[in-house]
Amino acid sequence: MKIFWRWIRRGLLALVLLFIAWHLWLLGNVLWWKWVPPSETSFMSLRLSELNQAKPDAELHYRWVPYEQISVHLKRAVIAAEDDKFVDHEGFDWDGIQKAIEKNQKKGKAVAGGSTISQQLAKNLFLSPSRSYFRKAEEAIITVMIEALWDKRRILEVYLNVVEWGNGIFGCEAAAQRYYRVPASRLAPTQAARMAVMLPNPRKYETRFGPRLAAHAARIQGRMQYSEVP
Numbered sequence: 001m002k003i004f005w006r007w008i009r010r011g012l013l014a015l016v017l018l019f020i021a022w023h024l025w026l027l028g029n030v031l032w033w034k035w036v037p038p039s040e041t042s043f044m045s046l047r048l049s050e051l052n053q054a055k056p057d058a059e060l061h062y063r064w065v066p067y068e069q070i071s072v073h074l075k076r077a078v079i080a081a082e083d084d085k086f087v088d089h090e091g092f093d094w095d096g097i098q099k100a101i102e103k104n105q106k107k108g109k110a111v112a113g114g115s116t117i118s119q120q121l122a123k124n125l126f127l128s129p130s131r132s133y134f135r136k137a138e139e140a141i142i143t144v145m146i147e148a149l150w151d152k153r154r155i156l157e158v159y160l161n162v163v164e165w166g167n168g169i170f171g172c173e174a175a176a177q178r179y180y181r182v183p184a185s186r187l188a189p190t191q192a193a194r195m196a197v198m199l200p201n202p203r204k205y206e207t208r209f210g211p212r213l214a215a216h217a218a219r220i221q222g223r224m225q226y227s228e229v230p
Contacts, residue, residue, distance in 0.1 A: 023141065026126060030145045033125070034154060037064040041162050043124045044170055051168055061174040067157040070172055071187035075156060076227035077196035081220045083117040086156070087228045091118045091147035092140075119143045121159045152230035160184075165198060166206040193221035 044060055051058035079086050085093050097114040115123075122142035127135055146155060165175035172184040172195070180191050187195070194217045198205040205213060 026142055027145055029126070030142070030149055033158065034150055038125065038158065038162055041125045041170075042127055043129070043164055044162070046128060047164065047168060047170075058168065060168050060170055061178065062162075062170040063173045064161050064171065065173045065184055067153060069183070069185045070157070070160055071185055071192060072229060073189045073192035073224065074160065074172055074176075074184065074187050074195060075229045076224040077189070077192040077220055078117070078160065078199070079156075079227040079229065080223040081193075081196040082120070082199060084223075084227065086117050087152055087230055089116060091143040092116060115139075116143075117159050118147055118155055120163070121155060122146055124159075124162055124164070156230055163199060165195065165202050167203045169202070169206075189221055189224060190217075193217040193224065196220055 044062065048058070048060055051060075083093065083096075085096070093114065093116050096116070099114065119139055122139050122145075123129075123135075126142055127138060150158075161171040161173070163172075164170055165172070166178060169175050169178050172187075175195055176182055176184040176187050176191075179195065180187065182191075194209070194214075197213055197217045197220055198209070
Protein backbone atom coordinates (compact mmCIF):
# COMPACT_ATOMS: atom_id res chain seq x y z
CA MET A 1 0.00 0.00 0.00
CA LYS A 2 2.85 2.38 0.81
CA ILE A 3 4.38 1.75 -2.61
CA PHE A 4 1.00 2.46 -4.23
CA TRP A 5 0.62 5.85 -2.51
CA ARG A 6 4.24 6.69 -3.28
CA TRP A 7 3.54 6.23 -7.00
CA ILE A 8 0.35 8.25 -6.68
CA ARG A 9 2.31 11.14 -5.15
CA ARG A 10 4.96 10.87 -7.83
CA GLY A 11 2.32 10.89 -10.52
CA LEU A 12 0.64 13.97 -9.06
CA LEU A 13 4.00 15.72 -8.76
CA ALA A 14 4.76 14.91 -12.40
CA LEU A 15 1.40 16.37 -13.45
CA VAL A 16 2.04 19.54 -11.45
CA LEU A 17 5.50 19.93 -12.99
CA LEU A 18 4.08 19.32 -16.45
CA PHE A 19 1.37 21.94 -15.80
CA ILE A 20 3.98 24.48 -14.69
CA ALA A 21 6.27 23.73 -17.64
CA TRP A 22 3.39 24.09 -20.12
CA HIS A 23 2.38 27.47 -18.75
CA LEU A 24 5.95 28.70 -18.62
CA TRP A 25 6.19 27.81 -22.33
CA LEU A 26 3.00 29.73 -22.99
CA LEU A 27 4.31 32.71 -21.03
CA GLY A 28 7.58 32.64 -22.97
CA ASN A 29 5.72 32.75 -26.28
CA VAL A 30 3.47 35.58 -25.10
CA LEU A 31 6.56 37.55 -24.10
CA TRP A 32 8.28 36.84 -27.43
CA TRP A 33 5.25 37.79 -29.49
CA LYS A 34 5.00 41.10 -27.65
CA TRP A 35 7.63 42.30 -30.14
CA VAL A 36 7.91 39.59 -32.81
CA PRO A 37 5.10 38.67 -35.26
CA PRO A 38 3.93 35.06 -34.86
CA SER A 39 5.08 32.93 -37.77
CA GLU A 40 2.37 30.35 -37.07
CA THR A 41 -0.51 29.88 -34.65
CA SER A 42 -2.32 26.81 -33.38
CA PHE A 43 -5.27 27.53 -35.67
CA MET A 44 -2.96 27.88 -38.67
CA SER A 45 -1.33 24.54 -37.93
CA LEU A 46 -4.70 22.81 -37.56
CA ARG A 47 -6.12 24.30 -40.77
CA LEU A 48 -2.99 23.49 -42.77
CA SER A 49 -3.15 19.88 -41.62
CA GLU A 50 -6.78 19.71 -42.75
CA LEU A 51 -5.98 21.24 -46.13
CA ASN A 52 -3.01 18.92 -46.63
CA GLN A 53 -5.24 15.88 -46.21
CA ALA A 54 -7.09 16.85 -49.38
CA LYS A 55 -4.19 18.55 -51.12
CA PRO A 56 -0.67 17.69 -49.89
CA ASP A 57 0.90 20.83 -51.38
CA ALA A 58 -1.74 23.23 -50.01
CA GLU A 59 -0.46 26.41 -48.37
CA LEU A 60 -1.96 29.05 -46.13
CA HIS A 61 -2.38 32.66 -47.21
CA TYR A 62 -0.85 34.77 -44.44
CA ARG A 63 1.12 37.99 -44.53
CA TRP A 64 1.84 40.18 -41.51
CA VAL A 65 1.34 43.94 -41.79
CA PRO A 66 2.11 46.56 -39.10
CA TYR A 67 -0.69 48.23 -37.18
CA GLU A 68 -0.24 51.46 -39.13
CA GLN A 69 -0.89 49.64 -42.40
CA ILE A 70 -4.32 48.38 -41.34
CA SER A 71 -7.33 50.49 -42.25
CA VAL A 72 -8.85 52.30 -39.29
CA HIS A 73 -12.21 51.30 -40.75
CA LEU A 74 -11.38 47.64 -40.22
CA LYS A 75 -10.19 48.29 -36.66
CA ARG A 76 -13.45 50.09 -35.88
CA ALA A 77 -15.56 47.45 -37.62
CA VAL A 78 -13.98 44.51 -35.80
CA ILE A 79 -14.33 46.22 -32.42
CA ALA A 80 -17.96 47.10 -33.19
CA ALA A 81 -18.76 43.55 -34.30
CA GLU A 82 -16.70 41.51 -31.85
CA ASP A 83 -15.96 43.49 -28.69
CA ASP A 84 -17.29 47.03 -28.30
CA LYS A 85 -15.79 47.34 -24.79
CA PHE A 86 -12.34 46.26 -25.98
CA VAL A 87 -10.37 49.29 -24.78
CA ASP A 88 -12.08 49.34 -21.37
CA HIS A 89 -12.08 45.76 -20.11
CA GLU A 90 -9.10 43.76 -18.83
CA GLY A 91 -9.65 40.73 -21.01
CA PHE A 92 -13.16 39.69 -19.99
CA ASP A 93 -16.51 41.35 -20.64
CA TRP A 94 -18.50 40.05 -17.69
CA ASP A 95 -21.73 41.68 -18.83
CA GLY A 96 -21.27 40.11 -22.27
CA ILE A 97 -20.61 36.71 -20.73
CA GLN A 98 -23.75 36.96 -18.60
CA LYS A 99 -25.86 37.94 -21.61
CA ALA A 100 -24.39 35.03 -23.61
CA ILE A 101 -25.26 32.59 -20.81
CA GLU A 102 -28.83 33.88 -20.65
CA LYS A 103 -29.19 33.70 -24.44
CA ASN A 104 -27.84 30.15 -24.54
CA GLN A 105 -30.20 29.07 -21.75
CA LYS A 106 -33.13 30.62 -23.58
CA LYS A 107 -32.24 28.85 -26.84
CA GLY A 108 -31.34 25.60 -25.13
CA LYS A 109 -27.98 25.42 -26.88
CA ALA A 110 -24.74 27.36 -27.33
CA VAL A 111 -25.55 30.19 -29.75
CA ALA A 112 -23.45 32.95 -28.16
CA GLY A 113 -20.01 32.94 -26.61
CA GLY A 114 -19.38 36.34 -25.07
CA SER A 115 -15.66 36.07 -25.81
CA THR A 116 -13.62 39.25 -26.08
CA ILE A 117 -11.00 39.93 -28.74
CA SER A 118 -8.34 39.07 -26.14
CA GLN A 119 -9.95 35.70 -25.43
CA GLN A 120 -10.33 34.93 -29.12
CA LEU A 121 -6.68 35.80 -29.68
CA ALA A 122 -5.60 33.47 -26.87
CA LYS A 123 -7.58 30.65 -28.47
CA ASN A 124 -6.24 31.33 -31.95
CA LEU A 125 -2.62 31.50 -30.85
CA PHE A 126 -2.42 28.41 -28.65
CA LEU A 127 -5.60 26.33 -28.55
CA SER A 128 -8.20 24.74 -30.83
CA PRO A 129 -11.81 25.44 -31.90
CA SER A 130 -13.07 22.57 -29.72
CA ARG A 131 -15.34 23.41 -26.79
CA SER A 132 -14.64 22.13 -23.30
CA TYR A 133 -14.29 23.49 -19.77
CA PHE A 134 -10.57 22.68 -19.83
CA ARG A 135 -10.07 24.69 -23.02
CA LYS A 136 -12.01 27.62 -21.61
CA ALA A 137 -9.87 27.53 -18.47
CA GLU A 138 -6.69 27.53 -20.54
CA GLU A 139 -8.09 30.35 -22.66
CA ALA A 140 -8.71 32.40 -19.51
CA ILE A 141 -5.16 31.85 -18.22
CA ILE A 142 -3.61 32.86 -21.54
CA THR A 143 -5.93 35.88 -21.76
CA VAL A 144 -4.65 37.08 -18.39
CA MET A 145 -1.06 36.70 -19.62
CA ILE A 146 -1.74 38.64 -22.81
CA GLU A 147 -3.60 41.45 -21.06
CA ALA A 148 -0.86 41.73 -18.41
CA LEU A 149 2.05 41.86 -20.88
CA TRP A 150 0.65 43.56 -24.01
CA ASP A 151 -1.10 46.86 -24.50
CA LYS A 152 -4.42 47.06 -26.36
CA ARG A 153 -2.75 48.27 -29.53
CA ARG A 154 -0.56 45.17 -29.69
CA ILE A 155 -3.48 42.86 -28.91
CA LEU A 156 -5.55 44.31 -31.75
CA GLU A 157 -2.55 44.31 -34.12
CA VAL A 158 -1.83 40.62 -33.54
CA TYR A 159 -5.50 39.66 -33.63
CA LEU A 160 -6.13 41.36 -36.98
CA ASN A 161 -3.03 39.73 -38.41
CA VAL A 162 -3.60 36.12 -37.33
CA VAL A 163 -7.35 35.60 -37.12
CA GLU A 164 -8.93 33.19 -39.60
CA TRP A 165 -10.81 34.93 -42.44
CA GLY A 166 -11.62 32.07 -44.77
CA ASN A 167 -10.44 28.65 -45.87
CA GLY A 168 -6.67 28.88 -45.54
CA ILE A 169 -6.84 32.68 -45.22
CA PHE A 170 -5.32 34.24 -42.12
CA GLY A 171 -5.01 37.90 -41.25
CA CYS A 172 -6.48 41.07 -42.68
CA GLU A 173 -3.91 41.52 -45.45
CA ALA A 174 -4.57 38.12 -47.02
CA ALA A 175 -8.31 38.61 -46.55
CA ALA A 176 -8.36 42.10 -48.09
CA GLN A 177 -6.42 40.83 -51.10
CA ARG A 178 -8.66 37.75 -51.40
CA TYR A 179 -12.03 39.50 -51.19
CA TYR A 180 -11.37 43.00 -52.56
CA ARG A 181 -7.99 42.90 -54.32
CA VAL A 182 -6.71 45.77 -52.17
CA PRO A 183 -4.20 45.97 -49.30
CA ALA A 184 -5.59 46.06 -45.78
CA SER A 185 -4.62 49.73 -45.54
CA ARG A 186 -7.13 50.67 -48.26
CA LEU A 187 -10.24 48.90 -47.04
CA ALA A 188 -13.30 51.14 -47.24
CA PRO A 189 -15.96 51.25 -44.46
CA THR A 190 -18.38 48.97 -46.31
CA GLN A 191 -15.66 46.43 -47.07
CA ALA A 192 -14.40 46.54 -43.49
CA ALA A 193 -17.87 45.94 -42.07
CA ARG A 194 -18.46 42.97 -44.37
CA MET A 195 -15.13 41.45 -43.35
CA ALA A 196 -15.84 42.00 -39.65
CA VAL A 197 -19.15 40.11 -39.67
CA MET A 198 -17.47 37.10 -41.27
CA LEU A 199 -15.30 36.42 -38.21
CA PRO A 200 -17.68 34.16 -36.23
CA ASN A 201 -17.70 31.60 -39.07
CA PRO A 202 -15.32 32.73 -41.82
CA ARG A 203 -15.12 29.50 -43.81
CA LYS A 204 -18.91 29.37 -44.06
CA TYR A 205 -19.43 33.05 -44.86
CA GLU A 206 -16.64 33.02 -47.44
CA THR A 207 -19.04 31.32 -49.85
CA ARG A 208 -22.44 32.04 -48.22
CA PHE A 209 -22.69 35.77 -47.58
CA GLY A 210 -26.48 36.10 -47.67
CA PRO A 211 -28.94 38.97 -47.11
CA ARG A 212 -29.07 38.50 -43.32
CA LEU A 213 -25.29 38.81 -43.04
CA ALA A 214 -25.33 41.81 -45.37
CA ALA A 215 -27.93 43.47 -43.13
CA HIS A 216 -25.75 42.75 -40.10
CA ALA A 217 -22.77 44.32 -41.89
CA ALA A 218 -24.86 47.43 -42.54
CA ARG A 219 -25.70 47.67 -38.83
CA ILE A 220 -22.04 47.29 -37.92
CA GLN A 221 -21.09 50.01 -40.38
CA GLY A 222 -23.59 52.30 -38.68
CA ARG A 223 -21.95 51.64 -35.29
CA MET A 224 -18.33 51.91 -36.42
CA GLN A 225 -18.12 55.64 -35.75
CA TYR A 226 -18.60 54.96 -32.04
CA SER A 227 -15.81 52.36 -31.80
CA GLU A 228 -12.81 53.46 -29.75
CA VAL A 229 -9.58 52.30 -31.36
CA PRO A 230 -6.29 51.97 -29.44
